[in-house]
Amino acid sequence: MAGVTSTWTEPANTPVALLLLGRGTDPASERGVDCPGELPAPSDPDLVARAEAAKAALGDRVFVLGHHYQRDEVIRFADVTGDSFKLAQQAAARPEAEFIVFCGVHFMAESADILTKPSQRVILPDLAAGCSMADMAVLGQVETAWEHFEDLGIAGDIVPVTYMNSSADIKGFVGRNNGVVCTSSNAKRALTWSFEQGSKVFFLPDQHLGRNTAVLEMGFDLDDCVLYDPHKPQGGLTAEQLRNARMILWRGHCSVHGRFTLDSVREVRERVPGVNVLVHPECRHDVVRAADHVGSTEYIIKALEAAEPGSAWAVGTELNLVRRLALAHPDKQIMFLDRTVCYCSTMNRIDLPHLVWALEELVAGRVPNVITVDEKTAHEARIALDQMLALP
Numbered sequence: 001m002a003g004v005t006s007t008w009t010e011p012a013n014t015p016v017a018l019l020l021l022g023r024g025t026d027p028a029s030e031r032g033v034d035c036p037g038e039l040p041a042p043s044d045p046d047l048v049a050r051a052e053a054a055k056a057a058l059g060d061r062v063f064v065l066g067h068h069y070q071r072d073e074v075i076r077f078a079d080v081t082g083d084s085f086k087l088a089q090q091a092a093a094r095p096e097a098e099f100i101v102f103c104g105v106h107f108m109a110e111s112a113d114i115l116t117k118p119s120q121r122v123i124l125p126d127l128a129a130g131c132s133m134a135d136m137a138v139l140g141q142v143e144t145a146w147e148h149f150e151d152l153g154i155a156g157d158i159v160p161v162t163y164m165n166s167s168a169d170i171k172g173f174v175g176r177n178n179g180v181v182c183t184s185s186n187a188k189r190a191l192t193w194s195f196e197q198g199s200k201v202f203f204l205p206d207q208h209l210g211r212n213t214a215v216l217e218m219g220f221d222l223d224d225c226v227l228y229d230p231h232k233p234q235g236g237l238t239a240e241q242l243r244n245a246r247m248i249l250w251r252g253h254c255s256v257h258g259r260f261t262l263d264s265v266r267e268v269r270e271r272v273p274g275v276n277v278l279v280h281p282e283c284r285h286d287v288v289r290a291a292d293h294v295g296s297t298e299y300i301i302k303a304l305e306a307a308e309p310g311s312a313w314a315v316g317t318e319l320n321l322v323r324r325l326a327l328a329h330p331d332k333q334i335m336f337l338d339r340t341v342c343y344c345s346t347m348n349r350i351d352l353p354h355l356v357w358a359l360e361e362l363v364a365g366r367v368p369n370v371i372t373v374d375e376k377t378a379h380e381a382r383i384a385l386d387q388m389l390a391l392p
Helices: 016-022 047-061 083-094 106-115 139-153 170-178 187-198 207-217 239-244 260-272 283-290 296-304 319-328 352-363 375-389
Strands: 063-066 080-082 098-103 121-123 158-164 178-181 198-204 225-228 247-250 276-279 312-314 333-336
Touching: 016 296, 047 063, 047 106, 047 352, 063 083, 063 352, 080 083, 080 170, 080 375, 083 098, 098 106, 098 352, 106 121, 106 170, 106 375, 139 170, 139 198, 158 170, 158 187, 158 207, 158 333, 170 178, 170 187, 170 375, 178 187, 178 375, 187 198, 187 207, 198 207, 207 225, 207 283, 239 352, 260 276, 260 283, 260 333, 296 312
Parallel strands: 063 080, 063 098, 098 121, 158 178, 158 198, 198 247, 225 247, 276 312, 312 333
Antiparallel strands: none
16 A cells, blocks of 8 residues: 555564574474475575576476465465465366475375375475474374273264364374364364264364364353363373263364463553454464454454454464565554564475475476375375365
């Protein structure tokens, strides 16, 4: 907008934030820091030109997907931007694209591989781009929990539901046990359907989305929800607790959204009178209760697009997206809910050097970092995904 200056204020950096930005590495704790082959230097002044040239050379053979939480330097080369499931669907709608370069995280690339044709290959520019939430639900642990439910005689009453932010093998587990996948946009519909099939739901892997949906959107009590901790015997729950529960929540969470606290909400309200607090449902229950508006990433984007000029908004979601929205809407005061940096560390692993490396490898006839889901897992996961698409 001409003549309007953005009100965006950058949150303070911390040593950890600088590491997450790629300005340092920690080989002792990070997986896949180095790519096979020669990764371009971040200081290379020709990176943008190299990415443009490689993408042009590949033409329609390549389709680049960019998740909302990616850095701007990567988003500028995306053919489509969106959330994880939308991007996987977009990939499936491009059967002519031989290569799908997914600038997101591992479980998203898996979903794209499940939905695309066998002839298409899905590429993740950095294999370290995982998801801490998805990693919190390991198949062996989930199967152990299910066996415990069977021993108690309650498994027949339970419908498993997994958030899209889960690995392909967890989606496969849900599919073969007659459950459904959900997104943050359709979680209520998925739970409504599930409670028509059984009296209990086993919700994976994000406890906060499951609790917030059940309590705030469906009228459940907090006492209807129990938290299953895979690191404790029998999940840390008694047989009576499991028999009485309606929602059995897996102990998992988003490392980004879990950072926001009730103090963050109180502080911004004191600092900015009249501010609208807008958060993602992956945030903690007390934060969501204290917010003015709650919704998925797409909901957040649309809410800010429709907001009145001059209005003030404190947004509780990933920083790259909040910054992008603030710069896109300079007529509104859009700020980050927390006063310090909060990046998705694994999303930030995909930077311009990794994208350039992946594209130039394809130009050279080498296909790097292919993400492949085995046929059996893909079939079972597709059952759960199809059930989501069939939700009323």
